[in-house]
Amino acid sequence: MWRHLVAYALLLALGTALLQWLDYRWMVRSHSTGFYLFLVAAGFLALGMVIGMRVLAPRTRPPFDGNPAAVESLGISTRELAVLRELAAGRSNREIADALRISPNTVKTHVARLYEKLGASRRTDAVARARELGIVV
Known part of the structure; x- marks a missing residue:
């Protein structure tokens, strides 16, 4: 069967x-x-x-290092670099002071020193010069 x-x-x-x-x-x-x-x-x-x-695959960029040689040659301190990054983000002095937990007068001092070191007369000039040097994105 x-x-x-x-x-x-x-x-x-x-x-x-x-x-x-x-x-x-x-x-x-x-x-x-x-x-x-x-x-x-x-x-x-x-x-x-x-x-x-x-x-069309997205290209991976090398990690951003902030051009330490330019930072050192200009004599930009760590705190000034932090202020410069906040400036590049478009924040006001008050917002920078709150983010970095410093007084607004200290922010003004750091911004004035950045103007001298970068040869700028305005915030936009300082940020543009820092971008040219590769210090900020």
Whole structure:
């Protein structure tokens, strides 16, 4: 009984596989142009995606170091550098004082010294000069 059942199942599976194979061959023969165009289009799509991912991938920047050589040559202190970064972020003296936990008068002193060291007369000039030197982003 089991042998007959297994043999019958194998014959049905073989027949189904043969019909599928014949159907596939008929489909490829009757629609060969469309089938080949599909394969070429799929190949170009894959190639375009690979090239696009390599060309348009975001580039990693080297870590920003703040140009320590320029900072040292200008004689900018650590606290003045912190004030300069806050200036570059567009903060007011009061906001800088609150962020660094110093008095607004100390911020004014640091800003005045930064003007002298960077050769600037305004905040925007100081920030622009610091960006040129690579001290701030």
